Amino acid sequence: MKKFLFLIFLIFLISCSRRTIVKNFDFSEWRRDSCGCLHIRENLSDTLIKYKDFFLDLDTAQVFKYLGQPNHKYQSDYLFYVTPGPECLKGDSSGIGISLIVNNKGRIKYITKVLLD
Numbered sequence: 001m002k003k004f005l006f007l008i009f010l011i012f013l014i015s016c017s018r019r020t021i022v023k024n025f026d027f028s029e030w031r032r033d034s035c036g037c038l039h040i041r042e043n044l045s046d047t048l049i050k051y052k053d054f055f056l057d058l059d060t061a062q063v064f065k066y067l068g069q070p071n072h073k074y075q076s077d078y079l080f081y082v083t084p085g086p087e088c089l090k091g092d093s094s095g096i097g098i099s100l101i102v103n104n105k106g107r108i109k110y111i112t113k114v115l116l117d
Contacts, residue, residue, distance in 0.1 A: 022051040031068035036081035036095070037088035045082040045098060045113065052111040059106050076102045082113070 025047045033040035055063055060078070064070070070078035071085055083095035094117055101110040 022047065022054050025051065027066050034068055035071065035087045036084045039084070041080070041082045042096075045096070048098060049111065049113060055100070055108050055111060057107050057109075060100075060102060060108070063100065063108055070100070071097070076104075078102065079114070079116075081116075083116075085116075 025044055029040050030044050030048075032038070036042070055066075067080060071081045072079040078100040080098045080100070081095065082097055085095065085097075089095075095115075097114050097116050099110075099112055099114045100108050103109040
């Protein structure tokens with residue numbers, strides 16, 4: 001009986017301890033292309049959305065450690081450029097971004113691709 005309880009406890013610890021790492025996503029490359037000017041984020045954005053559950057319920061400091069600082073913040077919405085942002089295109093702000101919505105506890109509750117205009 002003790003072995004059985006130990007096994008259940010061990011399974012519980014393993015399942016709760018760490019999140020799965022996002023596969024096929026180069027966080028350093030994402031951060032290097034901070035404004036989308038290098039077009040690296042375009043190739044990584046679908047993978048980021050595919051593994052969005054990795055980021056859900058993390059606090060913003062943890063997410064920024066992985067993704068770098070967002071390009072814009074609007075109240076509880078953080079925006080990362082995917083396609084070249086206005087810094088690259090001399091003021092043109094159209095394109096694609098990834099929006100992270102934060103709850104009132106400062107944790108990520110929603111991630112989606114958005115069209116910028």
